[in-house]
Amino acid sequence: MKKEIKIIGSGFSSLSAACYLAKLGHDVTIYEKNATIGGRARQLKKDGLTFDIGPTWYWMPDVFERFFADFDKKPHDYYSLKKLSPAYRVYFGENDYVDIASNPQSIINTFESIEQGSGKILKEFLDEAKSNYNIAIKDLVYRPGESPLELVTPKTMMKLGQFFSNISRDVRKKFKSKKLVQILEFPVLFLGAKPSDTPSFYSFMNYADFGLGTWHPEGGMYSVIEGMESLARSLGVKIYTNAAIEKIGVENGTASWMMVNNEKITADIIVSGADYHHTETLLDKPYRAYSEDYWNKRTFAPSSLLFYVGFDKKIERAEHHTLFFDTDFDIHAQDIYDNPKWPDEPLFYASFPSKTDIEAAPSSKEAGTFLIPLAPGIEDTEELREKYFDKIITRLERLTGQELKSSILFKESFCVNDFVKDYNSYKGNAYGLANTLLQTAFLRPKLKSQKVKNLYFTGQLTVPGPGVPPALISGKLVAGLIEKQLNKEIKVTVKETI
Template identity: 70%
Template sequence: MKQQIIIIGSGFSSLAAACYLAKSGHKVTILEKNNTIGGRARQFKKEGFTFDMGPTWYWMPDVFERFFSDFKKHPSEYYTLEKLNPAYEVFFDKNDSILIEDTLEKIKNTFESIEVGSASKLEKFIGNAQSNYNIAIKDLVYKPGVSPLELVNYKTLSRLHQFASNIQRDVRKEFKNKRLAQILEFPVLFLGAKPSQTPSFYNFMNYADFGLGTWYPKGGMFSVVEAIKQLAIEMGVEIKTNANVVSIEIDNGLATHVVTQTDQYPADMVLSGADYHHSETLLPQQYRAYSEKYWDKRTFAPSSLLFYVGFSKKLENISHHTLFFDVDFDIHAQAIYDRPKWPEKPLFYASFPSVTDIEAAPEGCEAGIFLIPIAPGIEDTPRIREDYFNILISRMEDVTSQSLKEHVLFKESYCVNDFINDYNAYKGNAYGLANTLTQTAFLRPKLRSKTINNLYFCGQLTVPGPGVPPSLISGKLVSELILQDIQKRS
C-alpha cells in the first residue's frame, strides 16, 4: 500500500532515505527548515567565491558508488571526481611539512625517508586496516543497530582484541616519529573522538585515507548534495524549503501530522533526519525516549569555529587540504573532551578548493575555509571569533612564510550559535555523537522510535555515526526498517 512519508530535514541521510522510499513507490515529502537543502553540507557564495559550509573531504568513494548503484546509477552521471595529489599536507612548524601523496607506495617512501623501517610497518598497518575496512564498511555499518548480535560473526570475534586497545596505543607502539604518529592518528578525528579513546578496530579509517585516497567532486561537496537531490526528484520526491517543523502530532501512539509554522502535513510514516535530540522535543513529553540527562552524558564529537575567507591573491605553500599541527594536539584535545573550554593554542584545518577548482574563486584569488575543532556548548561571541581568526591567520602567515592579513577581502564566521540556530544542533555540535566503544552500533540512539510505531530517525546521532558516507548509509538503513514495517502492516 502506498504510504505518505514525511521526512524532516534535507541532509545526506534524509536525501538518501527519500530516494530509497520513493523508489519503492511511496509518496515522499521532505520538509527543510532553511532556504536551501543539504543540512550541514550547504553551500555559501559571496563575491564570486564558492564555499562548502560543512564537509569538504570526499573519502570512501566506494560508499557513494554503492549508494548510486542501488538505483542503477553511477556518481559520474551526476558529478566529476578528481583524485587529489597531494591528498593533503600537514604542517608541523615553519618550513616543516609532510605531503601525503595519492598512492600507498609514495606514502611509504615518505615515511621511510623520515623514519627508517617505517615503510614495512606502514604496509602491515594498512593491510590490517584494509581487512577491518572490508569487515566494517562492507558489512557491519550496514546493520541497523537493533541487536548486539549484528556484530557477532567469526570475523569480528577474531578481532575482539582490537576493541580492547586503541588507535593511539597501536600507532605509537610501531611509529616512533611523532609527526608520523600524528598523521596516522588524524583520520579517526572524523569519528569524533580522541585516538586514545577510539578502538583499534577503527583503524579502517587509515585505509580510507592511504588506501582509497582523497577525492574532490568538481563544484565541491555541495555538488554531491545536488546530485542526490536530482536523484530524489527523479524518484518522485517532493522537497519543500523554508518549512520549519514545530511539532509532530501524535494520536493513539501514532504520528499523524507534521506541523510547520504555516502548514500541516498528514503522514502515515514520519522520519526525522534533523538533530535527534531536537526531533524528540517536537513530541509530547511522554513520547520522548531519551531524557535530557541521557543526552548530557553522551560523548559528543566536536563543534567547530569556521571561517569562509576570500583572499585577493593566490596563496603560496599550501595544498587543497592543509592541516596545521604546529601545536600540541593532546592539549587541544583536552580542551574539547576533558575540560571543555576554548583552546589556548588550537590546531586547525584549512581547505583551499580554488587550488583544484578554478570556479571556486575569481581569477587571481583564493577561497579559504578554516576550521578549528572546539568543544560543543562553549561560549560563542563575536569577540572570541575575531580573536581566533587573528590567531590562525597569524600562525598561517608564519608557518607558510607569506603575508595574508592585508589580502583578506572578506571573512564570514560560523560557530556554536549558528549550529544551534540553523540546525537545532544539541549544544551546537557539528559532527554528532563520537564513535567511542560505548557509543557504537546498537549502543547508539535507535533508528526506530521506542515509543511511536511509525516514527523513525536517521543521521549522525544514530547508526552508523558521523561523516558523509555513514550518513548515506544511515538513510539506507532507516529506509529498510520503514519498508519492512510497511510490509508487516499490509
C-alpha cells in the same frame, strides 16, 4: 503498500532515505527549515567565490558508488571527481611539512624517509586496516543497530581484541616519530573522538585515507547534494524549503502529523534527519525515548569555529587540504573532551578548493575555509571569533612564509551559536555523537522510535555514526527498517484475512 512519508531535513541522510523510500513506491516529501537544501552541507557564494559551508572531504568513494548503484546510476552521472595529489599537506612548523601522496607506496616511502623501518610497519598496518575496512564498510555499517548480535560474525570474532584496545595505543607502539603518530591519528577525528577513546578496529579509517585516497567533486561537496536532489526528484520526491517543523503529533501512539509553518500536515510515517535531540523535543514529553540526562551524558563529537575567507591573491605553499599540527594535539583534545574550554593554541585545518576547482574562485583569487575543532556547548561571541581568527591567520602567514592579512577581501564565520540556530544542533555540535566503544552500533540512539509507532530517525546521531558516507548509509538503513515493518504489517493483515 504505498505510504505518505514526510522527511524532516534535507541533508545527506534525509536525501538518501528519500531516494530509497521513493524507489520503493512511497509518496515522499522533504521539509527543510532553511532556504536551501543540504542541511550542514549547504553552500556559500560571495563575490564570485564559492565555499562548502559544511563537509569538505570526499572520502570512501566506494560508499558513494554503492549508493548511486542502488538506483542504476554512477556518481559521474551527476558530478565529476578528481583524485587529489597530494591528498593533503600537514604542517608541523615553519617550512616543516609532510605531503601525503595519492597512493600507498609513495606514502610508505614518505614514512620510511622520516623514521627508518617505519615503511614496512606501515604496510603491515595498512593491510590490517584494509581487512578492517572490508569487514566494517562492506558489511557491519549496513546493519541497523537493532541487536548486539549484528556485530557477532566469524570475522569480527577474529578482531575481538581490537575493540578493547585503542588507536592511540596501537599507533604509538608501532611508530616513534611524533609526526607519523599525528598523521595516523588524524583520520580518527572524522569519528568525533580522541584516538585514545577510539577502538583499534577503527584503523579502517587509515585505509580510507591512504588506501582509497582523497577526492574532490567539481563544484565542491554541494555538487553531491545537487546530484542527490536531482536523483530524488526524478524518483518523485517533493522538496519544500523554508519549512520549519514546530511539532510532531501523536495519535493512539502513532506519529500522524506535523505542524509545518503553522499548518498541520498529515503523514503515515515520519522520518527525521534533523538533530535527534531536537526532534524529540517536538514530541510531547511522554513520547520522548531519551531524557535530557541521557543526552547530557553522551560523548559528542566537537563543534567547530569556521571561517570562509576570500583572498585577493593566490595562497602559496599550501595544498587544497592543509592541516596545521604545529601545536600540541593532546592538549587541544583535552580542551575539547576532558576540560571543555577554548584552546590556547588550537590545531586547525584549511581548505583552498580553488587550487583544484576553477569554479571556487577566479584565477587571481583564493577561497579559503578554516576550521578549529571546539568543545560543544562552550561560550561563543564575536570577540572570541575575532581573537581566534587572528591566531590562525598569523600562524598561517608564519608557517607558509607569506603576508595575507592585507589581501583579505571578506570573511564570514560560523560557530556554536550558528549550529544551534541553523540546525537545532544539540550544544552546537558539528558532527554528532562520537564513535566510542560505548556509542557504537546498537549502543547508539535507535533508528526507530522506541515509544512512537511510525516515527524514525536518520543521520549522525543514530546508526552508523558521524560523517558523510555514514549519513548515506543511515538513509538506506532507515528505509530498510520501514520496509521491513510494512511487510510485517502486510503479512499480519493477510493472515487475519485468511
